[in-house]
Amino acid sequence: MADYNRYGHAHGQGYGQQGYGYAPSAPPAPTPSSSSSYGYPPPPMGGFGGAVAFPPGTHPDVERAFRAVDRDRSGSIDEGELQAALSGAYHRFSIRTVRLLIFLFSDASPRSRMGPAEFATLWNCLGQWRVVFDRYDRDRSGKIESNELREALRGLGYAVPPAVIDLLIANYNNGVSNRGALDFDNFVECGMVVKGLTEKFKENDTRHTGSAALSYDGFLSMVIPFIVP
Numbered sequence: 001m002a003d004y005n006r007y008g009h010a011h012g013q014g015y016g017q018q019g020y021g022y023a024p025s026a027p028p029a030p031t032p033s034s035s036s037s038y039g040y041p042p043p044p045m046g047g048f049g050g051a052v053a054f055p056p057g058t059h060p061d062v063e064r065a066f067r068a069v070d071r072d073r074s075g076s077i078d079e080g081e082l083q084a085a086l087s088g089a090y091h092r093f094s095i096r097t098v099r100l101l102i103f104l105f106s107d108a109s110p111r112s113r114m115g116p117a118e119f120a121t122l123w124n125c126l127g128q129w130r131v132v133f134d135r136y137d138r139d140r141s142g143k144i145e146s147n148e149l150r151e152a153l154r155g156l157g158y159a160v161p162p163a164v165i166d167l168l169i170a171n172y173n174n175g176v177s178n179r180g181a182l183d184f185d186n187f188v189e190c191g192m193v194v195k196g197l198t199e200k201f202k203e204n205d206t207r208h209t210g211s212a213a214l215s216y217d218g219f220l221s222m223v224i225p226f227i228v229p
């Protein structure tokens with residue numbers, strides 16, 4: 001019995017925290033974003049990761065995953081290297097999802113690479129998405145089908161109408177229109193797009209009516225970052 005005139009408050013919890021970014025639930029540890037702790041392209045003269053600075057308390061597995069793919073020891077990784085790191089941890093990550101993740105999580109300019117602090121934040125965030133994925137993959141198929149997606153988004157506070165669920169499944173299935181289900185990478189991408197766009201919309205819907213007046217440039221500025229990959 002969702003009130004589809006609204007787009008959140010499925011459990012009275014609003015939209016999740018504002019400002020943390022793209023994690024599905026409460027923020028974990030503080031995530032200082034030290035974009036100045038690395039740089040590219042600084043060839044580190046044979047040193048091993050001298051310029052790589054992870055936030056205090058970063059799990060050794062995260063550092064290991066980063067160093068394993070930062071083959072040239074530049075202290076930052078590109079989309080191919082990030083794809084390798086995530087695919088090693090989570091099966092396969094599509095390059096489209098990887099590009100969105102770099103866009104959303106990278107502080108670098110241009111946003112084509114990612115440093116250790118950003119990587120650690122992303123890694124943490126993906127861990128939270130994985131928990132959500134496993135929780136809502138009710139039939140243990142290893143994929144999120146349309147009914148599971150609807151429940152998952154509702155659980156996160158987004159009352160997404162059925163027509164939009166169908167649209168999401170059709171557009172985030174890795175181009176393989178087999179069973180209309182999402183792998184983990186596509187689920188993450190889909191979830192971050194819904195979360196990100198909902199929060200952007202909400203900024204324009206200050207009275208929580210489910211409607212907002214947007215200027216043309218405001219609308220384009222809101223949407224384009226999410227379709228850029």
Ligand SMILES: [Ca+2]
Nearest residue numbers: 137141143145
């Ligand atoms: Ca499933």
